[in-house]
Amino acid sequence: MQIREIAKLLNAKVLCGEEHLDREVKSACGCDMMSDVLAFVKDQAVLITGLCNPQVVRTAMMMDMRCIVFVRGKNPPQEVIDLACSAGIVVLASDERMYTACGTLYVNGLAGGAEVHDRAC
């Protein structure tokens, strides 16, 4: 799925990374606990979250994610947007709640990431 389509499906505003909207992403993770995000490794490209502090962006950076979707109508502070921007991560903001946002993307073909049980690689 292209990031552009995620924005469309979630009726989301693009807060940064307009130039990367054509990028293809294959899987996503919806989570408000950052260590849970860090426990799943297999090529998750999209982080859907209701938190909006800088650690959300650093978590996405650590996992080489390409897009963060802030749900529940959260407006992340400018420093958070700037941090994501500097890392080339697309930032979207949607009014949808977490459950609905994840469900919408899932039924439209965006899969969940695979869990690492043993070793990351």
Place this chain on the structure above:
Amino acid sequence: MTEHVNFHFEIDGENFTSAGEASVRIKKNLREMGFSPEIIRRVSVAMYEGEINMVIHANGGTADVDIYCDRIEIVLSDRGPGISNIELAMQEGYSTAPENVRSLGFGAGMGLPNMKRYTDDMKIESKVGEGTTISMTVWV
């Protein structure tokens, strides 16, 4: 790369906003040095979890990353409260993080297990009232 390179960081325990900056820095350095994305991710995630732990549980500390041609060693050291039961702390889901930390997205009790999972070797030395030192190795 023939020689060994060391990066040293002071981790500010007062500042949650800047927590993780050292790990971002290391990630960039490793990328510039040409390590594989998989190795870079394992090192930076393990270090990030440890860095966050020092900020939320131990009021800051130091991080040292030593890069050799065959391995990367990460040593995180703090003078925080220490960990009284390391075996318990290593269990997935065990956390003493208070509500204000949980509302920031930490306290799932997954950090230490993640550090173990992403590294080839992990050693915790801790004394209650004195501090904690965690050493991790990732073989390249």
